[in-house]
Amino acid sequence: MNNVAQPWWKSAVIYQIYPRSFMDANGDGIGDLPGVISKLDYLTDLGINAIWLSPVFRSPQDDNGYDVSDYRDIDPLFGTLADMDRLIAEAKKRGIRIILDMVLNHSSDEHRWFLEAKKSRDNPYHDYYIWRDGKPDMPPNDMLSSFGGSAWEWVPALGQYYFHQYSVKQPDLNWENPALRQELYQILRWWAARGVGGFRLDVVDHFGKEPDKKIRVAGPRLHEYIRELSSEVLRGTELVTVGEAWSATPESAKLYSNPDGSELSMVFQFKHIKLDRMPGRENRALVPLPFLQFKQVLGRWQTELYGRGWNSLFWENHDLPRCVSRWGDDGKYRVECAKMLAVLLFGMQGTPYIYQGQELGMTNADYALEDYRDIGVFNHIREMRADGFNEEEILYSLHTTSRDNARTPMQWSTAENAGFTAGKPWIRVNPNYLDINAAAQQADPDSVWHCYQKLIALRRQHPVFQRGYFELLLEKDEAIFAYTRTDADTQLLVLCNFYGEAIDNPLYPENAAGELLFVSYPNISEPQRLRPYEARIYRKPYKTE
Numbered sequence: 001m002n003n004v005a006q007p008w009w010k011s012a013v014i015y016q017i018y019p020r021s022f023m024d025a026n027g028d029g030i031g032d033l034p035g036v037i038s039k040l041d042y043l044t045d046l047g048i049n050a051i052w053l054s055p056v057f058r059s060p061q062d063d064n065g066y067d068v069s070d071y072r073d074i075d076p077l078f079g080t081l082a083d084m085d086r087l088i089a090e091a092k093k094r095g096i097r098i099i100l101d102m103v104l105n106h107s108s109d110e111h112r113w114f115l116e117a118k119k120s121r122d123n124p125y126h127d128y129y130i131w132r133d134g135k136p137d138m139p140p141n142d143m144l145s146s147f148g149g150s151a152w153e154w155v156p157a158l159g160q161y162y163f164h165q166y167s168v169k170q171p172d173l174n175w176e177n178p179a180l181r182q183e184l185y186q187i188l189r190w191w192a193a194r195g196v197g198g199f200r201l202d203v204v205d206h207f208g209k210e211p212d213k214k215i216r217v218a219g220p221r222l223h224e225y226i227r228e229l230s231s232e233v234l235r236g237t238e239l240v241t242v243g244e245a246w247s248a249t250p251e252s253a254k255l256y257s258n259p260d261g262s263e264l265s266m267v268f269q270f271k272h273i274k275l276d277r278m279p280g281r282e283n284r285a286l287v288p289l290p291f292l293q294f295k296q297v298l299g300r301w302q303t304e305l306y307g308r309g310w311n312s313l314f315w316e317n318h319d320l321p322r323c324v325s326r327w328g329d330d331g332k333y334r335v336e337c338a339k340m341l342a343v344l345l346f347g348m349q350g351t352p353y354i355y356q357g358q359e360l361g362m363t364n365a366d367y368a369l370e371d372y373r374d375i376g377v378f379n380h381i382r383e384m385r386a387d388g389f390n391e392e393e394i395l396y397s398l399h400t401t402s403r404d405n406a407r408t409p410m411q412w413s414t415a416e417n418a419g420f421t422a423g424k425p426w427i428r429v430n431p432n433y434l435d436i437n438a439a440a441q442q443a444d445p446d447s448v449w450h451c452y453q454k455l456i457a458l459r460r461q462h463p464v465f466q467r468g469y470f471e472l473l474l475e476k477d478e479a480i481f482a483y484t485r486t487d488a489d490t491q492l493l494v495l496c497n498f499y500g501e502a503i504d505n506p507l508y509p510e511n512a513a514g515e516l517l518f519v520s521y522p523n524i525s526e527p528q529r530l531r532p533y534e535a536r537i538y539r540k541p542y543k544t545e
């Protein structure tokens, strides 16, 4: 296996940009493509290989671009098609590939297809969407939209309902229709021909939905559709694909990321992300992370997919709170905690993803109600009010779980608006930018930013990061996350104190035998003690018997 050429994305590090909040070049308060281009050198310094760009297609922006009205054009908010071509070319010069976020489960209700579809039942585009006959106030069933209310919207002129798993402005596409599927494949090929490096597929596990059976995810035809997409678009190309699949299990992930290339490169799996959600409160409230389960879940994905699939590695994205605030410490030990989480993630097998600002240890935002912008948040507030929660409880819930925690502007410097925009930012800048910003961290060799830069370089230097077998150690230890990665000649030991108290290192003295490849503190400590959130990577030669 080691001699076979591996696809580029197995040794890549991918950086996610939420363009709206990354860098604003034209002063309208909204990040844009010229802004991204202006920061390519920053990303080159960090050492990443590809950028996953959240959607920049033409869109009414009901769900910040996850409602696409033209898949072949750029929304004027973000720039032009020429800007996109320039981004692809400028990134390529720096060895960076651009991964587009394709939202193919649903479109915008302002997409030409939907405007046609709702004209009449016999319009050729009608069957691109999911319609059911009915009567007003009697939806076909009780399925709910993820953004609140019924998943069915009544269109009086047709005497029909259409199905939408997200907002009413995001009608679900009908994947059962072969013509629709071909249309989507053409769009993917069109972008591939323009030079993009791959695709993130939004809610890929919803493609096989069967609303009559109330099936949202992992429907019976799902993998058939993905295999078709793969053979129509991906086969024989270098394109990387990552599907967002909240329902993925190690079993289904082996299909999705089958090394024979029949489906996708990998999926985002969320088992580890769901562990601290309060039962019955979905993503509205968190409980302390059940640490032993966290280790067990991540370990299981590592071992199950070894040689039989491929993992994505991530803690954050534009839908999730910031990891230091969520699982660690965004106060006294913020820096130590951010570094530990980086080491823990980068030591595992898979393709690591960094969400913008994670490399600075950016934190959640303690905003007032009027500072929020997300459609998901508005629904969140409505639901909590209806359930009788008071304003204080609602605010606490938003501070800890809302999607806007990750959508605050990127903190570039101490300049006004954190250097993000010369105008009025579309969403408030987190006031902690005076302490937490890229300029300060690039100048400080002990910063979180330098920790990420170093880890990226280490992964490139030592192939064991890519191919080593994972083994969880100290399974029952309540504070330490430790594992080894072993290939034919090298063994790594990744040792992380997951909490803010200093503790004895139970692996001492064996672990002190290797070379200390990385330590998350600026100075050396006693090998038998781990300081708060301390993380280390040891390396030693390994001989198979």
Ligand code: NOJ
Pocket (backbone or CB within 6 Å): 063, 066, 067, 103, 166, 202, 203, 244, 318, 319
């Ligand atoms: C998942 C995306 O990550 C999220 O931001 C979006 O709201 C939904 N899919 C709907 O497209």
